[in-house]
Amino acid sequence: MTGGLAAEAPSARRAGQQTGSGAAVAALRSPLAGLGRLALYLALPAALVAAWQTAYELGYIRPILLPPPTKVAGAFVELAVSGDLFRHLGVSLLRVLEGFAIAVLIGLPLGIGIGLSRLLDRLTDLIIQLTKPIPPIAWIPLAILWFGIGEAGKVYIIFLGAIFPILVNTIDGIRQTDHRHVELARVLEVTRGRFIRQVVLPGALPNIMTGLRVGLMVAWICVVAAELIAASSGLGYLITDARQMSQTDQVLVGMITIGAMGKLLDVVLRAAERRLVTWKSTFSGR
Amino acid sequence: MAASAAASAARADDLLVGPLSKTFTLKTGSVQALSDIRLDVPGGRFISIVGSSGCGKSTLLRIIAGLETSDGGAVTLGGRPVAGPGLDRGVIFQEHRLLPWLTVEQNIAFALKNLPKAEIARRVREHLELVGLDGFANAHPHQLSGGMAQRVAIARALVNRPRVLLLDEPFGALDALTRIQMQQEILRIWQAQRTTMVLVTHDIDEAIFLGDEVVVMSSRPGTIKTVLPVRLPRPRDRSSPDFITLRKDIHREFFTAAELPFAYEI
Known part of the structure; x- marks a missing residue:
């Protein structure tokens, strides 16, 4: 031994x-x-x-307040068989992925730029800090005025939710570059481009991945808010619609589906993270 | 003719330090870290600098490396003043500072630039062999022991063929047995490559075992107290009488104010 x-x-x-x-x-x-x-x-x-x-x-719960699992399962099967569930799911998934993708395309380069440049950081910090705490739902009136009641407004709400975790974590990751590695790069006269590619970005990758995972989660959180804007489909719409009909079981089906989709996409991102960040040994609980 | 060419070649690798001093400005006031430091290192020599922690020996090395600036007073290498870090001076830090996301091979190649791929591969292979890690090109740093990782750092520092190698307590974080192995290793490399070496350490034995000269520093402010030549044939026997005498001499330099409190013998 x-x-x-x-x-x-x-x-x-x-x-x-x-x-x-x-x-x-x-x-x-x-x-x-x-x-x-x-x-x-x-x-x-x-x-x-x-x-x-x-x-x-045992009769402790009134089904109108909280239907039992069997009833929720029944509603689930019903919605699945009719195909409604997958239609709503597909619509919401597309919105989430669109909003998330735009957030990545803007948030990642912007975060890298801010992380690398004191000037850019100084210029943008106040705007970011002031905009960050505003809940995406508060943007709905403006989103409707700017984008109308079509898809763009909904994607915009999801984008707003997803971009800040990506932005903030990317900046943090770049700022956490080990000063010992910075010194090493100076001693070896490594060019700035190479320093960014081989030192800064790989070191920031764990934080960036965290930002992407949180961003994707928040994107799902925002889907219900986004679909408050004159939606006629989507999981958020399903929930709002079922609530108006007092179909609590369908509300739960919508909620659980959102949760499951969030979990599923997180599993995908986690797997990507494990493949990309093989070198890091961290405490993972005991 | 040949003799004068050899002499000028030797001069081209000479490292001349100071006289220089260094003051750190802190919120609470200023601290003089180094005072009136002068050091001449002829090309190809192995110089050990010993001192207690806080005596400014690492600061001195960092000034030579170009990572810190002195208050005044220059460092010149081969007649040219040092302004900032440069590839003519390789540095080995106490921690290996390998990039954890790169393989051993990529970590060494990280030091190279503007070379064709084949040349990079050749030099990396050559230096992996030099430090005895031929089979580990594709390993990642976390798969290596502390000693192996430090060997990779040595290969990375040498791959650019620097004129001076600056070693900042390079084996301080290693266990006693690995440290002795690494000392033999660096000696072998120095004898093979004849790169000028400046080693900073708090380990008196290490200083004597490796150096042509041992520079003893005292603290607050950091000054050079004395320079003792080591006229012992290599490889040196740590238990030989001459080695022990020299160790006692250096030890006495640290405790000149009072007599040694007890007999120091091994």
Whole structure:
């Protein structure tokens, strides 16, 4: 045991850093534990759903306030079979991806520029700090005046929600460039372009990825607000419409679908992050 | 003719420091870090600078590297004054400072520019061999031990063929056994390449083991107290009587105010 540990000391040390230590963690990492890990992941949500259903069966919850899981599942199947759910989902997904894409296209270069340039930072800081706290929903009147009630206004609201996390995290990531690496680049007379490409951007990548993930999440948060603007489809519309009809079960279907889509896209971005940032060893809980 | 050519070639690598001083201005006032430092390093020599922490020895090295400026007084290399960092002076820091997202090979190539791809690959391979890491070209820094990572840093510092290599407590973060291995390694590299070396350390044994001369610094303000030549054949035996005598001499330099509080013997 000790011999094996000594032989692979560097990798063992890294594994230790990544997962924390302790027998419980080690047990979770064994090949047999794949199923156990999945069970652990789902246990609490499953218990919550079971408690919810039980509370309904025992008559503690009025279904008009909170329909039971079975009823929500029924509404889900109904909306899925009719195809409405996927239509709404497709429309919202497109809006989210459009708003997010524009936020990335503007936020990423702008964030890199501000991170690198004191001048640009000084020029833009007050505008960013003042605009950032304004909730996207407050922009709706202006969005309608500027873009009308078509798609553009809705995408604009989502864009506003997504751009700030991307912008702020990108700036932070670039500002966190290790001064020791800056010194190294000076000693080696590395050109500015190469310094940015090989030192600054790779170092900022973990923060940038965090910004993208938070930005995408906020984009989903904003979809309901965006679809308050004269929408006739989309998950936000589904929720608003169902509320007016007092169809609480459909409201929940819309909510859960948004949650699931957010989770799904986050999984995609996380996977991308793991592929791009292989060199970083950080504490991931114990 | 040949002799004078050799002499001028030697002069071209001479490192002349000072006289210089350095004052840091802090919120609470100013601190004089270095005072009246003069140091002549003939090309090809190995100079060790020892001093307790805070004596300004790292500051001195950083001034030679061009990372800090002195209050006045120049550093010249081969007759040309040093203004800012340059590839004629390689630096090895206490931490390896490898870029974690680049492979070993890419980290070494990071120091090279304006060269054809084949030439870069050739030089990188040559220097990987020099530090004994031929099999690790594609490893990432986090897969290396501390000693291996520092070897890569040495290869990176040498790949541009600098005229002077500045070593700022390069093995201070390594364990005692690895440190001794690395000292032998740097000695081997110096004997193979004859690059001028300026080593800053707080390890007296390391200073004697490696240096042609040991420069002893005292603190507040940092001044050069004495320069002791090391006239021992290499590789040096740390337990030889001459080595031990020299170690005692240097030790005494640190504690001149009072007699040594106890007999210092190994």
